[in-house]
Amino acid sequence: MKNFKITLVLFAIVNLAFSQAPAIISEVSGNGSPVLFLPGFTNPGSIWHDTAANLQGNHENHMISYAGFDGNAPIAMPWYETIKKELITYIEKRKLTNIIIIGHSMGGNLAVDIAAALPNKIKSLILVDSIPCVRELMMPGVPESQIQYESPYNKQMLAMDDDQFKQTAMMMAQNMTNTKDKVDTLLNWILKADRKTYVYGYTDLLKLDLRKVLDKITAKTLILGAAFPTIEMAKANYEKQYADLPNKTIEMIPDSKHFIMFDQPDLFYKKVNTFLINE
Known part of the structure; x- marks a missing residue:
């Protein structure tokens, strides 16, 4: 009985520690109008440092990183939904208004979700190579109900040894940028990710279909697409x-792939600044 009680206490402590892991981690700098920078899948918030440095005007920069990536502690599933809710809470607690959101890939999905949920707080969106329903491109006609965590593909990904996973990650990294010296950067971000977050988090993204909330968005929006x-x-x-x-x-x-800001940085900064100046 004593051992049973000890086990219960340890279980409670572990669960409490896990539940307290934040879904998002923010790095705040500068003063001025708030800009929420949302990176893509596996990417750290620091990917936006160069973009922030090239923004014209005065801005308070909120660079977000996600649980399970860049060495951050993982959280329980559903991963994406928890991140979305925590971002909304983040905005409301800090009483941010007239917000600019710059989101790449999954960060663009979050930007769309937030703008639909808080239309009166979001001033403008810049969506960088982000599609509302990636499932429709990758798995045309497959309904959300068929996307499950416990799929044969996910089990295979989780069972891969480090060398097998690195080979798969390298192929992904090479397909996402034309800039060769950035391939290792992308590879290292993938390899640094918590494996379950990587596998199950992507499952969350495949289930998304944000086309149904687009009509709720009032923010002026710039969509920058890669030529791939x-x-x-x-x-x-x-x-x-x-x-x-x-x-x-x-x-x-x-001449760009998924990481437009790596492949065409000068043109990217020009498009972003022109949009923000003219909004």
Whole structure:
């Protein structure tokens, strides 16, 4: 009986510690209008340092990192939904208004979700190579109900040894940028991720279909799309998926893959600043 009680206490302590791990970690700098920087999957908030340094005007920069990535403690599933809720709480607790959100990939998904939930607080969105329903591109016609954590693919990913996972991660990294000296950066971010967060977190993203909330967004929006596999195909996908989003501008960035800010940094900064100056 005594051992049983000790086990229960230890179990409670472990669970308490796990539940207290934050879903988001913020790095705040500067003074001025608030800018919420949301990175993509596996990426740290520091990916936005160069972008912040090249923004014109005065800004209070909130660079967000996520649980399970960049050495941050993991959280329980559902991962994406918990991050979204914590971001909304973050905005409300700090009483942020007239917010600019710059989001890449999954960060763009979060930006859309937040702008739909808090339309009176979000002034403008910059979505960088972010699609509202990635499942429709990768698995056309597959319903959300068929996307499960305990899938054969997920079990295979979790069972990979370090060398196998590194090979898979390297192929992914090479397909996401044209800038060769950034491939190792992307690879290291993937390898640093908590494996379960990587596998199950991506499952959360595959379940998303944010097309149904686009009409709730009032923020002026700039969508920057990568020219991959071709600029024409990519643009057609953006126009189709963002059809219900009002007050938007879609601009395609030539000679770029998923990480536009790595492949075309000068053009990226120019597009961002022009949009913000003219909003």
